[in-house]
């Protein structure tokens with residue numbers, strides 16, 4: 086059986102939650118749980134490789150070198166608290182800045198990565214008035230040290246590809262077993278790594294192709310993570326046809342919050358033993 090996680094990246098202190106809610110209304114109205122990877126202290130000058138400012142930064146926010154923490158009184162934080170039953174926040178790095186070698190966590194040692202994770206989690210937990218148990222690295226880029234740091238701090242770690250060279254030797258056996266099963270789930274200590282198979286569900290996708298893409302992403306997977314970016318879908322005041330098609334494609338499927346997925350995986354592991 087496959088369970089599904091909807092992961093949306095890049096909400097931050099500059100995000101207008103009403104706009105995000107409009108974009109995802111078809112999913113929220115259908116009762117599908119959402120996992121929002123929230124940037125705890127967003128850097129206002131984060132740029133794409135082509136020099137364009139990242140589209141998750143509000144056009145109204147100043148383009149300078151400051152960082153803006155998500156505080157409890159920010160509209161996005163209030164929205165997260167109001168939707169806690171069906172929307173789970175995950176820690177999405179600290180600032181989403183390209184700290185070293187083009188990413189935030191791709192080239193940090195365990196100590197430096199852990200310090201950023203701790204600060205990000207503390208800020209986010211203070212803003213949402215509750216515990217946060219999942220981590221998503223910006224651009225899914227994680228060094229070996231960052232993977233170890235995340236595995237000792239979080240219950241769920243969502244990322245894309247992980248090869249053996251990224252893992253300590255003690256976890257190679259689990260890695261090989263996962264590659265045989267293609268389950269996309271890997272237990273590292275107390276943490277579950279849930280891998281995704283890329284992000285083909287974007288605004289340009291033909292809505293009639295969404296259901297088959299979902300099937301392909303889920304094939305043989307124990308957990309199917311579907312990665313979305315709200316800023317791709319919020320150009321119009323009407324719900325986007327791709328989001329509507331995704332909501333329909335998930336009808337009748339188990340769409341979980343990340344923390345519940347970890348509990349479910351604990352049980353699955355117990356069943357297999």
Ligand SMILES: [Zn+2]
Nearest residue numbers: 094095223224
């Ligand atoms: Zn991101």
